[in-house]
Each structure stands twice: as C-alpha cells, then as structure tokens.
Amino acid sequence: MAGLKYMSGFGNEFASEDPRCPGSLPEGQNNPQVCPYGLYAEQLSGSAFTCPRSTNKRSWLYRILPSVRHKPFTPMSCGDLTENWNEVEPDPNQLRWKPFIIPKSSEKKVDFISGLHTVCGAGDSKSRNGIAIHMYTCNTSMTDKCFQNADGDFLIVPQQGEILITTEFGKMMVEPNEICVIQQGMRFSVDVFGETRGYILEVFGAHFELPDLGPIGANGMANPRDFQTPVAWYEDRTVATGYTVVNKYQGKLFSCQQDFSPFNVVAWHGNYTPYKYNLENFMVINCVAFDHADPSIFTVLTAKSTRPGVAIADFVIFPPRWGVADHTFRPPYYHRNCMSEFMGLIKGHYEAKEGFQPGGASLHSIMTPHGPDVDCFEKNSTAVLKPERVAEGTMAFMFESSFSMAVTKWGLDTCHRLDKSYYKCWEALKNHFNPNWKPN
Numbered sequence: 001m002a003g004l005k006y007m008s009g010f011g012n013e014f015a016s017e018d019p020r021c022p023g024s025l026p027e028g029q030n031n032p033q034v035c036p037y038g039l040y041a042e043q044l045s046g047s048a049f050t051c052p053r054s055t056n057k058r059s060w061l062y063r064i065l066p067s068v069r070h071k072p073f074t075p076m077s078c079g080d081l082t083e084n085w086n087e088v089e090p091d092p093n094q095l096r097w098k099p100f101i102i103p104k105s106s107e108k109k110v111d112f113i114s115g116l117h118t119v120c121g122a123g124d125s126k127s128r129n130g131i132a133i134h135m136y137t138c139n140t141s142m143t144d145k146c147f148q149n150a151d152g153d154f155l156i157v158p159q160q161g162e163i164l165i166t167t168e169f170g171k172m173m174v175e176p177n178e179i180c181v182i183q184q185g186m187r188f189s190v191d192v193f194g195e196t197r198g199y200i201l202e203v204f205g206a207h208f209e210l211p212d213l214g215p216i217g218a219n220g221m222a223n224p225r226d227f228q229t230p231v232a233w234y235e236d237r238t239v240a241t242g243y244t245v246v247n248k249y250q251g252k253l254f255s256c257q258q259d260f261s262p263f264n265v266v267a268w269h270g271n272y273t274p275y276k277y278n279l280e281n282f283m284v285i286n287c288v289a290f291d292h293a294d295p296s297i298f299t300v301l302t303a304k305s306t307r308p309g310v311a312i313a314d315f316v317i318f319p320p321r322w323g324v325a326d327h328t329f330r331p332p333y334y335h336r337n338c339m340s341e342f343m344g345l346i347k348g349h350y351e352a353k354e355g356f357q358p359g360g361a362s363l364h365s366i367m368t369p370h371g372p373d374v375d376c377f378e379k380n381s382t383a384v385l386k387p388e389r390v391a392e393g394t395m396a397f398m399f400e401s402s403f404s405m406a407v408t409k410w411g412l413d414t415c416h417r418l419d420k421s422y423y424k425c426w427e428a429l430k431n432h433f434n435p436n437w438k439p440n
C-alpha cells in the first residue's frame with residue numbers, strides 16, 4: 001500500500017499517535033486516571049518485568065476497548081500446524097523440498113492461518129525454549145480475524161506475493177526480499193493479493209537481536225536504522241457478526257469472539273513492536289584475500305540461547321556480492337555441523353546447488369554431511385579466479401539452529417514435495433586422489 005509510514009531504528013523507544021487524535025498519548029505518565037479521548041491503557045510485556053534494562057521490552061497501548069473484552073477461547077482445528085515433534089521417526093538424511101504448493105483460490109480459499117504448515121522444529125513452547133519452522137501458502141485475506149502467537153516470535157520471510165500486515169501498532173507492507181518480525185503476543189491480520197507463499201521461523205522464549213559486530217566495528221551487516229516500525233493506526237469498528245481472535249497457545253490453536261476490531265490502538269509508546277527490514281540493505285562483509293569465511297558473517301538477526309555464542313536460531317542470508325578470494329575454492333565448503341541448517345530460496349539460484357528452487361527448502365540436520373553438488377565442485381575447482389559477482393539477482397537464506405530438529409509428518413510425507421533423489425547430486429563426486437602428487 002503506497003504511502004505507509006514507518007519509524008526507523010531497531011528496538012528503539014518509539015512513540016506514535018494516529019494523526020486523527022492529536023494528544024492521545026498521555027504525557028508524563030503511563031496510567032492517567034482517565035486517558036485522553038477516553039481510551040483504555042494496556043501494557044504488552046515482551047520480557048519479564050525484572051529483566052535488565054538492555055533486554056527489557058514492553059509497550060503501552062492506548063485503545064478504544066481493552067483486549068480482555070472477549071468471549072472465552074475454545075479449541076479450533078490446527079490443520080498442519082503442530083508442535084508435536086514425535087509424529088514420525090527421526091530422519092538424519094539430507095532433505096530437500098520442491099516448491100511448496102500454493103492452493104488455487106478457485107479451488108479452496110485459504111488464509112494465512114489455515115495456510116500454516118509446520119515443517120520441522122524442536123523444543124517446547126511450555127518450557128519457553130525451542131523453535132518451529134513453518135511454511136505459509138495462502139490465497140485469501142483474513143477478514144474480521146486476527147492472530148496472536150502466545151508461544152513465541154514469528155520471523156516472516158515472504159517468498160511470493162507481498163503481504164499487508166495490520167497490527168495493533170499500525171500497518172506494514174512486506175514484499176519478497178523484505179522480512180518482518182511479529183513478536184510474541186502481538187495481534188495481526190494478513191491481507192494477500194494473489195497466490196502467496198513464505199517461510200516462518202518461530203522462536204520460543206527469546207527475541208531476535210542484531211548480532212554483535214566484534215572487530216567489524218560500529219557499522220555494517222544489518223544496520224539498526226534500516227529496521228522499520230509501523231506508525232499508530234486505528235479503526236473504531238463494531239463487528240456485530242463477530243470478530244475472531246485466533247490464539248496459538250502451547251502449540252495449539254484457540255479462537256474467541258469479540259464484537260470489535262482489535263486494531264483499535266489510537267496511540268502507543270514503547271520498545272516492543274513489530275518491525276520489517278529490506279534484505280537489500282544488508283551491508284555485506286566478506287573475504288577479500290583467501291578462504292571461505294563461515295556464513296555467520298551474513299547473520300541478519302539472532303535469537304540467542306543462554307550459552308555464549310550459541311543461537312537458538314540465526315537468520316542468515318546469502319546476498320548478491322563480489323567473490324574475489326585468491327587460490328580458494330569459493331563456494332561453500334563440505335561440512336558437518338553441530339547446528340541444524342534449514343535453507344530457503346526467495347529468488348534466483350543458490351551457488352552450491354542445482355535443483356534448489358525458489359519456494360522450496362532444504363534441511364541439513366545436525367552432523368549430516370552436505371556441501372556443493374558435483375557440478376559446482378568440478379567447475380569451481382578449475383575456474384579462473386577473477387573478481388566475480390556472486391548470487392546476482394538471488395536471495396537464499398538459512399535458519400540455523402542449535403536445536404536438533406524433528407521433521408513433521410506433513411514435511412516428510414503429506415506435503416508430497418520431498419525430492420527423494422536429492423542425495424544423487426553428490427553421487428558422482430569423483431576420487432581425485434593422486435598418491436604421486438608433487439607440489440609444482
């Protein structure tokens with residue numbers, strides 16, 4: 001939607017009033033006896049009250065009616081959304097999925113919620129530690145319906161079709177090659193404009209942060225000013241037929257009815273907000289001499305665990321860049337990792353693999369060997385090493401997690417998108433060993 005405004009910065013103390021109601025944000029206090037314009041004050045806490053200042057997150061919402069005015073929650077169908085990591089036997093194989101199917105709206109109307117499918121995950125929303133990876137495939141906007149995730153934060157990566165997200169904090173338009181984060185508990189509704197697909201990284205029990213920059217210095221990678229937070233927008237809309245609030249709670253969906261739109265926040269302030277980021281703004285740091293640097297240099301956001309340097313999950317991208325390394329095999333190396341690597345492709349072509357398609361995915365589980373396919377290896381072992389554009393027009397990404405993820409029944413079976421011949425891309429790797437080799 002043209003003309004949407006955003007505020008710049010990551011995790012700032014923001015303040016925003018819908019311009020239709022000047023002075024709606026109380027001055028000098030959070031809880032006036034009577035709020036301006038007869039609004040209700042409601043705090044949304046994103047951290048324990050007692051978290052240190054550096055991690056303390058909360059926002060104050062000034063709204064026409066408080067969220068508590070609703071009928072009781074009752075269970076509803078979860079479709080392919082699950083937090084059951086024991087549906088199928090563990091599978092340590094390299095897994096690759098062809099592009100996930102988007103339902104045709106002429107056949108079935110599917111909105112963002114009914115279009116959620118869990119692919120893999122681990123841990124537990126109850127103990128507040130773990131992750132889930134979902135695909136969303138949908139063709140219809142949510143009407144008189146919003147979603148809140150009590151379990152964790154959603155990092156949403158649109159792959160096809162822009163999504164207009166109306167939140168309690170205002171509206172965000174998020175296009176493919178942008179990402180957004182809707183943090184725990186924030187209510188939102190998704191409008192789509194055709195066949196729509198994307199990836200979701202859900203994290204239980206931690207929020208996303210910008211990675212530390214260490215010796216890189218004060219600037220670079222994802223710069224804080226490029227994160228965008230919506231401005232306050234409200235509607236004072238009675239919905240006599242019922243407005244549905246869907247709540248993901250302990251891995252299951254519940255819904256309740258109320259007779260008004262939840263997007264009734266006239267003003268808000270705080271540092272707990274939804275936000276979006278355009279991946280084009282990522283300032284790429286990479287090798288300018290020799291060797292292949294680890295992909296942690298491409299980390300956009302990290303959800304830290306309590307173990308120093310170990311992420312619950314990192315969001316890592318493989319953006320267009322120059323490859324200039326001398327006397328180096330430039331593509332990704334062969335490896336086995338103590339972390340799980342789930343990859344997706346927003347557009348273009350990933351340098352290390354044929355057959356990895358936009359809208360598809362791969363999972364290389366903990367200690368499962370993987371690396372370039374045979375063509376990539378042969379070509380890059382003999383290539384003349386000139387400076388070269390890498391990944392032009394492409395955006396691959398990785399959700400890298402310290403959790404050992406289980407794949408769901410949908411992911412392994414009922415999505416019918418698993419590429420059973422994936423392992424063959426390495427079968428023709430030749431033995432080049434020459435026991436008589438001499439340095440020249």
Ligand SMILES: O=C(O)Cc1cc(O)ccc1O
Nearest residue numbers: 294295331332333341352370
């Ligand atoms: O497996 C992958 O393709 C992701 C990846 C990329 C890279 O450049 C180095 C290591 C790595 O795991």
Ligand SMILES: [Fe+2]
Nearest residue numbers: 335341364370
């Ligand atoms: Fe890898």
